[in-house]
Amino acid sequence: xxxxxxxxxxxxxxxxxxxxxxxxxxxxxxxxxxxxxxxxxxxxxxxxxxxxxxxxxxxxxxxxxxxxxxxxxxxxxxxxxxxxxxxxxxxxxxxxxxxxxxxxxxxxxxxxxxxxxxxxxxxxxxxxxxxxxxxxxxxxxxxxxxxxxxxxxxxxxxxxxxxxxxxxxxxx
Numbered sequence: 001x002x003x004x005x006x007x008x009x010x011x012x013x014x015x016x017x018x019x020x021x022x023x024x025x026x027x028x029x030x031x032x033x034x035x036x037x038x039x040x041x042x043x044x045x046x047x048x049x050x051x052x053x054x055x056x057x058x059x060x061x062x063x064x065x066x067x068x069x070x071x072x073x074x075x076x077x078x079x080x081x082x083x084x085x086x087x088x089x090x091x092x093x094x095x096x097x098x099x100x101x102x103x104x105x106x107x108x109x110x111x112x113x114x115x116x117x118x119x120x121x122x123x124x125x126x127x128x129x130x131x132x133x134x135x136x137x138x139x140x141x142x143x144x145x146x147x148x149x150x151x152x153x154x155x156x157x158x159x160x161x162x163x164x165x166x167x168x169x170x171x172x
Contacts (some may be wrong), residue, residue, distance in 0.1 A: 009069075016066035016142075023059035027052060050122040054132040061139035068100075068143050071150070090158040097150035105141035112134025 007012050030045075030052055067073045083089045115137055120129040 008053065012142075013066065013069055016062055016069065020059055020063040020066055023055050023062070027055050027059065030055070033064060046122075047124045050125055057132055058135045061135040065139045065142040065146075068104075070148050090154055093157065094151065094154035097147060097154050101147035104140055104147045106140075108137050108140030108144055111126075111140050125155070 004171070030048065034048050037045055041101050062074075080089070080092060083092050111133070115130045115133045118130040118133055121127060122129060122132075
């Protein structure tokens with residue numbers, strides 16, 4: 001079972017990274033196309049803002065989920081560096097993980113409400129605006145799963161285990 005979870009986690013991590021990179025490439029290509037269209041005046045991208053806004057939102061929230069998975073978000077480590085190796089380190093990790101769970105849960109619940117109440121369509125392409133907002137509950141769900149993982153890891157780290165014996169030195 002543990003092997004299966006590890007494998008699924010790796011697949012999900014790869015999917016999150018590939019999706020984020022695809023959004024970034026698409027944004028870059030659309031920006032280049034918009035610059036060329038404005039410079040030449042040959043064609044107009046009336047739908048440009050709708051697609052770019054949606055892609056950017058998906059890039060930010062799914063990219064944040066990928067960073068959350070890898071515990072690679074920006075962090076101020078002053079307190080954690082001070083507590084490293086001490087008794088308070090696990091408590092600090094647990095508190096941070098619980099605050100992360102609170103944030104992810106709020107994002108999941110209120111993002112879901114926001115999507116479910118959205119009935120607007122985009123002005124040019126007339127696509128449901130809920131598609132653009134769907135990144136909120138999806139990212140909230142992913143972050144919730146990984147926040148629960150972080151809580152589990154913090155709790156497991158708090159369990160007292162057998163301590164290794166101190167190495168003996170011989171006086172010469």
